[in-house]
Amino acid sequence: xxxxxGLHVEVGRTEILAGLDxxxxxxxxxxxxxxxxxxxxxxxxxxxxxxxxxxxxxRVKFLDHDLLxxxxxxxxxxxxxxxxxxxxxxxxxxxMYFLRTALNSLQRAHGLAEIGPSEFLALAQDKVxxxxxxxxxxxxxxxxxxxxxxxxxxxxxxxAVLEPRLAILDETDSGLDIDALRVVADGVNALRRPDRAxxxxxxxxxxxxxLVPDRVHVLVGGRIIRSGGAELAGExxxxxxxxxxxxxxxxxxxxxxxx
Amino acid sequence: xxxxxxxxxxxxxxxxxxxxxxxxxxDLAPKGLNEEVIGMISAKKEEPDWLLDWRLRAYRHWxxxxxxxxxxxxxxxxxxxxxIYYAAPKTKEALxxxxxxxxxxxxxxxxxxxxxxxxxxxxxxxxxxxxxxVSVATTFQAKLAEAxxxxxxxSEAVRRYPELVRPHLGSVVSYRDNFFAAxxxxxFTDGSFCYVxxxxxxxxxxxxxxxxxxxGTGQFERxxxxxxxxxxxxxxxxxxxPMRDENQLHAAVVELVAMEGAKIKYSTVQNWYxxxxxxxxGIYNFVTKRGLCTGxxxxxxxxxxxxxxxxxxxxxxxxxxxxxxxxxFYSVALSxxxxxxxxxxxxxxxxxxxxxxxxSKAISAGHGQNTYRGLVKMLRSAExxxxxxxxxxxxxGPDCGAHTFPYIEVxxxxxxxxxxxxTSKVSEDQLFYAxxxxxxxxxxxxxxxxxxxxxxFKELPMEFAVEAQRLLSVSLEGAVG
Numbered sequence: 001x002x003x004x005x006g007l008h009v010e011v012g013r014t015e016i017l018a019g020l021d022x023x024x025x026x027x028x029x030x031x032x033x034x035x036x037x038x039x040x041x042x043x044x045x046x047x048x049x050x051x052x053x054x055x056x057x058x059r060v061k062f063l064d065h066d067l068l069x070x071x072x073x074x075x076x077x078x079x080x081x082x083x084x085x086x087x088x089x090x091x092x093x094x095x096m097y098f099l100r101t102a103l104n105s106l107q108r109a110h111g112l113a114e115i116g117p118s119e120f121l122a123l124a125q126d127k128v129x130x131x132x133x134x135x136x137x138x139x140x141x142x143x144x145x146x147x148x149x150x151x152x153x154x155x156x157x158x159x160a161v162l163e164p165r166l167a168i169l170d171e172t173d174s175g176l177d178i179d180a181l182r183v184v185a186d187g188v189n190a191l192r193r194p195d196r197a198x199x200x201x202x203x204x205x206x207x208x209x210x211l212v213p214d215r216v217h218v219l220v221g222g223r224i225i226r227s228g229g230a231e232l233a234g235e236x237x238x239x240x241x242x243x244x245x246x247x248x249x250x251x252x253x254x255x256x257x258x259x
Numbered sequence: 260x261x262x263x264x265x266x267x268x269x270x271x272x273x274x275x276x277x278x279x280x281x282x283x284x285x286d287l288a289p290k291g292l293n294e295e296v297i298g299m300i301s302a303k304k305e306e307p308d309w310l311l312d313w314r315l316r317a318y319r320h321w322x323x324x325x326x327x328x329x330x331x332x333x334x335x336x337x338x339x340x341x342x343i344y345y346a347a348p349k350t351k352e353a354l355x356x357x358x359x360x361x362x363x364x365x366x367x368x369x370x371x372x373x374x375x376x377x378x379x380x381x382x383x384x385x386x387x388x389x390x391x392x393v394s395v396a397t398t399f400q401a402k403l404a405e406a407x408x409x410x411x412x413x414s415e416a417v418r419r420y421p422e423l424v425r426p427h428l429g430s431v432v433s434y435r436d437n438f439f440a441a442x443x444x445x446x447f448t449d450g451s452f453c454y455v456x457x458x459x460x461x462x463x464x465x466x467x468x469x470x471x472x473x474x475g476t477g478q479f480e481r482x483x484x485x486x487x488x489x490x491x492x493x494x495x496x497x498x499x500x501p502m503r504d505e506n507q508l509h510a511a512v513v514e515l516v517a518m519e520g521a522k523i524k525y526s527t528v529q530n531w532y533x534x535x536x537x538x539x540x541g542i543y544n545f546v547t548k549r550g551l552c553t554g555x556x557x558x559x560x561x562x563x564x565x566x567x568x569x570x571x572x573x574x575x576x577x578x579x580x581x582x583x584x585x586x587x588f589y590s591v592a593l594s595x596x597x598x599x600x601x602x603x604x605x606x607x608x609x610x611x612x613x614x615x616x617x618x619s620k621a622i623s624a625g626h627g628q629n630t631y632r633g634l635v636k637m638l639r640s641a642e643x644x645x646x647x648x649x650x651x652x653x654x655x656g657p658d659c660g661a662h663t664f665p666y667i668e669v670x671x672x673x674x675x676x677x678x679x680x681x682t683s684k685v686s687e688d689q690l691f692y693a694x695x696x697x698x699x700x701x702x703x704x705x706x707x708x709x710x711x712x713x714x715x716f717k718e719l720p721m722e723f724a725v726e727a728q729r730l731l732s733v734s735l736e737g738a739v740g
Contacts, residue, residue, distance in 0.1 A: 048695050051687060076697035088692035092710030101706060102696035109697065141710065158696065 001026040001197045002047075002067075002166055007058035009039075009046050009222075016042040018222035019058070024166075024215075027194040031208050032201045033233065034219035035241045040201045041085060043219070044170040047199075048082040049075050062166065077109035079165025083155040083172045090142040095154065098142045099124065099161055106162060127160040130190075131183055149180045156187035167191060167198040173207040185210035208233045291340040294318065297445055300344065304414050304448075307421060310428075317434035317444030324438045331630040331662060332570050332599040334543060337508055344446045344479070399463065406462050408492075409454040413481050416452035423454050427485050431514035431551045431578070439510040440547040443479050447512070450481035453494065455521075457487040464720055466495035480511040486521040488554060493524040495723060509568075511546045519554030519581065526719050527575075528727050530567035530734075541569025541598070548575035549605075552584035552613075560587040561604065562718045564727045566734040569598060574632065576605030579613035579644075586615040589715040591727070593734055594627030594659070603633035603664075608641035608674065617648040620712045623659035624735060630662040637674040644674035652682040653711050655704065655735075705732035 002024040009017040016039045024030045034040050046053050047060065049072035060067040065078050090098065104114040115123070128135055133153045143151050152172055159167055172184050188198050188211055200211060208216070208230065216232040217224045220241055226232070297318055301311040326337070403410050409420060416424050434444035455461050486492055496513075515523050529544065544567075550559035561575040571594075577586030588604035606615035621629040629652065637644045652661030667676050685707050693703035709716070709728050716724045 048691075050691050050695075071700075072691060072694035073697055073699050076695055082695050084692065084695075088686075088688045090689050090692070090707060090710055092713035093706055098693070098696075098706070101702070102693075102698055105697040105699060105702070162696065 001063060002199070003061040005059050005061075007043075007046070007060065008056045009042055010054045010056055011042065011052065015056075016053075016222055017046070020219070020223055022217060022224055024197045024199060026197055027192075028214040029188065029192065029198040029200060029211060030215045030217060031211070031213040031233065032199065032217045032219050032224075033203070033236060038219045038241075039222045040219055041170055044082055044085075044168050044199075044201055047075075047168055048072060048080060073105070073109075076164075077106055081159055081162055081164030081167050083152075083159060083167065083169040085170040085172070085174070087143045087146075087151040087155055089144045089146075091144050093142050094139055095142050096121075096124065096138040099158060102158065103161055124157075124161060127157055131157045131160060131187065132179075133157055148175050149177065152176055152180060153183055156184055159187050160190065163191065165196050167196075169198065169200045169202075171201055171203060173202050173204060178206075181207055182210060205233045205237050290342070292318070292342070292344055292446065296344055300446060300448065304417070306417060309425060310417060313429065313434070314445050317441050318446075320435055321438065321441035321445055324441055326438050330572055330601040331628070331632070331664075332572060332601050334570055334599075337543070339442075342508065344448075402462055406459050407456045408459060408461050409452065410465055411452055413447070413450040413452050413483065416454075416483075420452070420454070423485065424452065424483065427483055427514065427516050429514075431516060431549045432512050432547050437547060439545045440512050443481060443510045443512045443547070447479040447481040450483075450511070452482070453484040453492065455486045455490040455492045458489045459487075460490065461492040464493045464495055478509050478511075480509075482511070482513040483516075484514070484523060484525070485516045486518065486523050488519040488521060490518075491522040493720065494526070495720065496525065496527045509542055509544045509546065511548075513546070513548040513575075515550035515559055517550065517552050517554065517557035517559050517581075517584075520556045521554060522558045522560075523550060524560045525550070525562070525575075526723055527561075527563040527565075528719075528723060528730065529563065529565045529571070530730055542567065543570045544568035544572065545570075546573040548573060550575075550577045550586070552577060552579050552581050552586065552610075554584070555581040555610070556583045556585075557581050558585040558587070560585075560589070560718070562587075562589040562715065563591070563602075564712075564715070564719070564730070565590070565592040565600060565602060566730055568600075571598075571600040571602055574603050574605050574634075576607065576634075577615065578607045578609065579615065579641075580609045581613075582610040583612045583614075584610055585613070587718075588615075588617045588619070589718045590619045591622070591712045591715045591731070592620070592629055592631075593622045593624070593731060594629045595624040595734055597626050599628045599630075601630040601632055603631045605634040606636070606646060608635075608637040608644040608646070610641065610644075612643040612645075613641060614644070615646045617646070617650075618714055619648075619650045620715055621650070621652045621661055622655065622708055622711070622731075623652070623661050624655035625659060627659045628662070629660065630664065632664045632666075634666040635668070635676050635678075636666075637669045637671055637676065639670045641671050641674050644671065646676040648676070648678045650678075650680040651711065652680075653708065654682065654684045655708070701735070702732075705735050708735060 004020055004022040007017050007020040008015060020043065032040055042053060046055065049070065055068055062078060062080065067075060100120045107114050128138060131153050133150065137146060137150060143154060146154060155172060167188060169188065173181055176184065185207060188200065191198065200207065200213060202208065212230050216228055216230060218226040218236065294315060297314050298311065301314060429444065432440050434441045453465060484492065484494060515525060517523050552559055559577045563575060565571050571592065575588060579586050586606050590602065592600045592602050594600045603619060604617055606617065617633055619631045621631055623629040631650045633648060635646045635648065648665065650663050654661055661682050663680050665678050667678065669676055685704055689707050690700065690703055693706065694700055709731060716727055719727055
């Protein structure tokens with residue numbers, strides 16, 4: 001579903017991603033772990049189409065799309081969703097309205113009829129309950145004055161309503177208590193279907209214990225230096241990333257992304 | 260507002276073809292301004308002597324004044340001798356159907372979601388076939404009359420209710436007030452008059468929509484609203500349609516008088532022709548609007564959404580004379596392309612425990628320049644007066660500007676004025692967030708801008724608020740990217 005080949009990305013004059021390869025087949029959940037500064041968030045942002053990143057080489061194929069040639073909204077319409085590490089506040093725009101506007105933008109992009117306010121309310125109410133977000137937050141401005149946990153739940157609510165083909169979670173688990181963590185995991189697991197996939201970027205193993213990814217990739221120095229099954233997360237917790245760093249000297253030893 | 264530039268010269272030229280005519284049938288005054296022209300305007304309107312005298316005094320005073328230069332806007336000098344000061348409203352040819360209306364204007368109507376009947380009215384289509392509109396208007400007139408509310412054109416008020424007009428005309432905005440107020444006082448042709456008697460709560464929101472005879476009153480409009488003790492009115496001015504008025508200079512005067520415990524809510528949505536993308540053409544909107552809270556516990560509230568005009572220059576204010584009276588000003592001003600706006604308010608606190616609130620939201624896009632200029636003055640008598648001011652500016656793109664000039668004068672030790680100001684950009688983060696969720700860039704921008712203005716929009720009557728939001732989105736089209 002998603003195939004990244006030899007991706008090189010610079011921010012300013014610094015190369016952050018240095019030949020990253022990664023493939024996520026439909027129906028799978030992949031985790032990317034790595035130390036600070038390894039390029040995890042850069043990967044997420046480049047996939048979603050944020051400004052400020054220069055792709056100097058490589059390509060990204062998503063379904064039949066040349067992902068890098070598309071605008072952020074086109075990528076969203078194609079089914080790419082990024083759960084933000086730091087969800088953004090939009091003063092004066094009610095949360096519910098934002099969500100409906102987003103959903104209807106996608107509907108329009110797919111040539112489908114827009115969803116009216118009452119129909120949307122019914123649809124959203126279920127998901128609001130599921131995610132355990134305080135319904136009062138729905139009439140407040142987007143993320144304004146939300147606690148860290150509320151913001152993350154709100155991201156998962158958007159995920160649940162928009163039902164993307166590919167969900168990218170950029171350290172959505174950071175700073176969350178176990179209940180909120182479960183919401184995140186349930187949100188992603190609920191989307192587990194043969195035609196969907198998820199890329200979960202995280203520092204910690206806790207989320208992966210709940211999610212049980214199909215593959216775990218280790219991102220260090222802008223490249224995937226090792227890939228393995230869910231058990232790799234446990235191994236990483238014991239050895240740390242430093243133990244793995246040596247693998248980079250010998251590219252042959254690197255278990256790159258499965259093509 | 261894109262589109263073919265309005266050819267002012269051509270339009271003006273068409274009028275000039277008539278030359279210096281005094282033939283009453285043409286309904287056109289000779290170019291330029293002198294006492295004879297004023298006499299002619301007054302005679303045409305069959306005005307009483309006191310009003311002609313008043314006009315002439317205003318004119319003589321105007322001659323001694325010069326155009327103000329302190330405002331933060333730039334424009335070419337106006338040749339006051341090159342203006343036709345009186346043209347009867349009916350100079351526009353009535354169209355017989357909507358098919359004759361400029362397709363671009365129709366497209367704009369559709370974007371704004373304006374009903375067909377309203378489109379016809381706004382385009383000046385003869386409405387003899389539309390029985391509904393006529394009966395609607397009549398029904399409303401009857402309902403108002405029953406409540407004792409007078410709502411009619413200014414000329415009609417002068418003829419039928421001189422005793423209501425005379426004591427209040429110029430009582431809030433004297434013809435000595437400023438250059439454009441003096442000019443207006445000398446040459447105003449028509450406008451609206453509204454009177455709500457003691458204890459009456461006006462049964463409906465008044466708007467020019469229902470006052471068909473006031474259509475096309477032109478460049479020097481005059482509005483007077485008098486609300487007696489304990490009475491209330493909500494008045495809506497302007498229309499959200501892209502009126503392509505051929506008059507370049509608009510110098511209107513609006514006076515509001517609120518007596519004891521009276522409440523006046525005055526809402527404006529202004530969307531006159533702003534000029535084209537290169538800054539050619541467009542209306543100069545130089546308006547004096549002021550309310551007088553003459554009675555205790557009275558309240559005057561101005562809400563304005565300004566998205567049109569090449570230059571907007573106005574400061575709707577409130578003179579808080581009655582004790583415990585309240586003044587409010589909520590404003591959204593958008594300047595895109597080459598528009599310039601220098602707007603704000605004046606709150607003059609005279610009475611004890613008077614309160615004022617100012618919320619100004621200025622949006623600049625393209626090469627737009629937006630200035631908030633506000634005066635909060637608390638006189639020695641204004642014991643316990645309070646003001647709270649918030650000015651927020653939003654910038655879209657690198658070439659626009661926002662400026663804030665607050666003037667605060669406090670002369671009583673117990674009076675207190677607070678001022679908060681902020682300037683921000685539509686943040687890349689917000690835009691990216693919305694776009695990542697699938698919302699196209701233009702829509703995302705207008706959503707963010709509307710959010711920024713929400714505090715003001717919620718002061719508008721419901722239907723107006725919806726139209727104002729659409730209008731803002733339409734005005735921002737092409738301003739992004």
